[in-house]
Amino acid sequence: MKKPIVFGVAGGTASGKTTVARALLHAIGAERLAFLPHDAYYRHNDHLTYDERTKVNYDHPDSLETELMVEHVRQLLAGQPIDRPTYDFVHHLRADETVQVNPQRIILVEGILIFAEPELRDLMDIKVFVDTDADIRFIRRMQRDVLDRGRSLDSVVEQYMRTVRPMHLEFVAPSKRYADVIIPKGGLNKVALDMVVSRLFALLSDEES
Numbered sequence: 525m526k527k528p529i530v531f532g533v534a535g536g537t538a539s540g541k542t543t544v545a546r547a548l549l550h551a552i553g554a555e556r557l558a559f560l561p562h563d564a565y566y567r568h569n570d571h572l573t574y575d576e577r578t579k580v581n582y583d584h585p586d587s588l589e590t591e592l593m594v595e596h597v598r599q600l601l602a603g604q605p606i607d608r609p610t611y612d613f614v615h616h617l618r619a620d621e622t623v624q625v626n627p628q629r630i631i632l633v634e635g636i637l638i639f640a641e642p643e644l645r646d647l648m649d650i651k652v653f654v655d656t657d658a659d660i661r662f663i664r665r666m667q668r669d670v671l672d673r674g675r676s677l678d679s680v681v682e683q684y685m686r687t688v689r690p691m692h693l694e695f696v697a698p699s700k701r702y703a704d705v706i707i708p709k710g711g712l713n714k715v716a717l718d719m720v721v722s723r724l725f726a727l728l729s730d731e732e733s
Contacts, residue, residue: 528628529650530630530631530650531631531649532650534635536696537661537692538668539656540712542711544652547717547721551721558628558631560597562588562637564609567618570617585640594643597631598647601631605625605626608625640698653699665680
């Protein structure tokens, strides 16, 4: 197999990164794509109590085991399967289960902080930043955390003001300058998505011809 294409999708919280990832998965096909979400790599803080874990700044780069993700990307580039961790967002712990990810033609890396990490960023061939207005992102995050992750509205607002917004301004927004392509209006921008998918197909065709 020729060298896989490492494709990075970044953007602020609830910007539509997962929507973009799903669109790529659907268009390119699961048999050609290995998916690595950065938030699966949150550190396993089992030495902390639950109350202590709720106070961790999960929007800071130090909360993620990026060094393991870098190692996994390199293993996939070398043609080796990896065991991707999974994370329990309700209890703020890494789950016991892992997901086996096999080498594919495209390695899709997704997360809010992936462009802020030089060692990870340098492995990427294409970098896309999903850009969405802050008010839309906050509403989406609130709905997701309350409905899907069992959190209270007050806790979502408190976390957003305490860590999410400050870390976005310090790390996420500045990392946009490293993007090759910026997708405005979030993950529902069909025109931009079609252009990205077309570019990936062109790269795959060139390498497979």
